[in-house]
Amino acid sequence: MADNTIKVALIGNPNTGKTSVFNALTGLKQQVGNYPGITVERKQGTCLLPMGFKATVLDLPGTYSLNASSIDENVVIELLMNRNDKDFPDVVVLVTDVENLKRNLLLFTQIKDLEIPVILCVNMIDRMQLKGITLDIPYLEKELKTRIAPVSTRKNLGIEHLKKLIVEYNQLSTEPCLNASSIDPAYFDGLRRAFPNQLLYKLWLVITQDVNFSHLNKNFLDTHNFAKPNPELKRMQQKETIKRYQFINDVLKVGKITDTSKARDLRSRIDRVLMHRVWGYVIFAMLLLLIFQSIFDWSSYPMDWIDGGFAWLSAWVSEHMAPGTFTDLLSQGIIPGIGGIVIFIPQIAFLFLFISILEESGYMSRVVFLMDKVMRRFGLSGKSVVPLVSGTACAIPAIMATRNIENWKERLITILVTPFMTCSARLPVYAIIISLIIPKQRVLGIFNTQGLTLMALYLLGFLAAILSAYVLNKVMKLKARSFFVVEMPNYKLPLGRNVAINVVEKTKAFVTGAGKIILAISVILWFLASYGPADTFGKAEQIVAAQVARGTVAAEAAESAVASYKLENSYIGIAGKTIEPVIAPLGYDWKIGIAVLSSFAAREVFVGTLATIYSVGGDADNEEPIRAKMAAERRPDGSKVFTTATGVSLLVFYAFAMQCASTLAITKKETNSWKWPLFQLVFMSAIAYVSALLVYEIWK
């Protein structure tokens, strides 16, 4: 401080009203320029303070933390790290928004730990009553070891008090909020011994930043053996953030009370309904029901066109191309295989359309909060909700999303149970079986039975996940609990562009990711179904001709008898017959068995496999769509293959079985052991087999 002039730096998260505070303090006495060498805007102004003091106020770019990830943030860190900078502040005014105090305080605690005097300016206090918020200022001042200035720039409240606190900045405590050594006591002890005159937290910031600051470089770390590999540093940074949030949570639990029943704004009124302890769940269930209804009702038209279109294309290729192996491969293997993928684009697109709208509107965060209460009863962390909800799209990103669960056992349980959630790959399997065994009827005039069944399957997957978590939790004896922080975004109308991009990306990922595997498997299956041992497969025509001569097969049915004899004696037929004793108790014939077996690579292969098998086994120019072929499929005794009992048994099997090679690979990667993916495979498949067996035995 010189000549009664105090240097003030205004720092805060974006959108906290920092510039409004700056304007309120400086009025028209502002200068706008750039920081030297970079295009980041620099605003400085002067402010008259009580008792003849004056302040130069620097409005720094908005930043969430002192972990530099942009040039804007670098500007803030560089200034706070360099006490020799001509702009180094005598006091920092940290501007926060009363509604997002928790997130804003992360930056506050970091600056406090640099032992710089900080005044906490809580902005937008005019909204407190509207939001039902009460602040215990003396308590917060004591716990945060600072002075607080509640202000409302909109109503021009509290600015004079803030000016008075700036004048009294000398009386502010510079005691840190977090003891930096608690991040890693041994490491920090070493740092303290090597640099006894340096501030520990400042050293830590230099070590963890990805950039070299203009006046500081990291070479000193190498000379003292303090350099650590990046993943290790990231882990320590995460630990630091968790410790800070634990501190902030404890302080705000007492210092900031939000009574939503007193809040009067629109968002709070909507929240009161959507997050109600009864209505919240009812509304969520109704929304899910609406989504599943729409998936079946709206997508049935494009699906019928696609199905018919591919069947026509197969017939056209076999009629118009020169006869031969490749033509057969195209018409019976590749085209039905591609059709088996393309047909589900409408349903997957509708599912992601609804999920994107729910996410974009801000409702999904409410669901996460709502479900947290349920989760805890089953021993899962609130943070497990995010992977489980993501699991309805795909288990792979969902398992990767468990990385923010700090407690290893909670994370492991979440990884193990996430594949029970109904991912989009199960949708094609469910869709085709439901359409075969559940008649399309209206319930109460609005609900459709097929949509209700699909919703029941989603619930079954969720129940399997949380019940397994409960059992694993008991077996693994969890002790520690992690805390749950979720920020409720404001409600907003979803942006059409964002929703469209999400739908296109997710659908494209399904078609190009799973699609290539399905196509490759379809080609291989076609070969396996079209070739067989010479003594049986190779003599199919003679054998059937002999049967016709004996009168056991009608002459007009000879062609299809040859096709089915060949299929039964092809390599795939032999494999199917071999596994038949294992799958027969579940109600499956050898053809379904092949489809189940091949879908252990990826679930959606099921439909493509059946499409290929039935195309090879049927007439070459049969234009019937795959669903009609499945419905017409008969056992040797003439009974239908796809009865209700077989269908339900298949649905249950697919709901529980671990049939995704990529998920097993990601589990191995995340747990760094083959033990857990193997456990997942055996545990889930055993549940699937036993449940499908029970269901079939009861239903048949």
Next chain:
Amino acid sequence: MMTTQDLLAFAALALAVGYLVWKFFLRKRKKKGKDCGPDCGC
């Protein structure tokens, strides 16, 4: 005697088998370490 149709069909088979082998056994996964959570084991 192999016809063009047979050759094309077997080329498609080789491509399909090759793709699956590459996808599940040979493809190099992204190097571990970046953005890992605590205790992820890498």
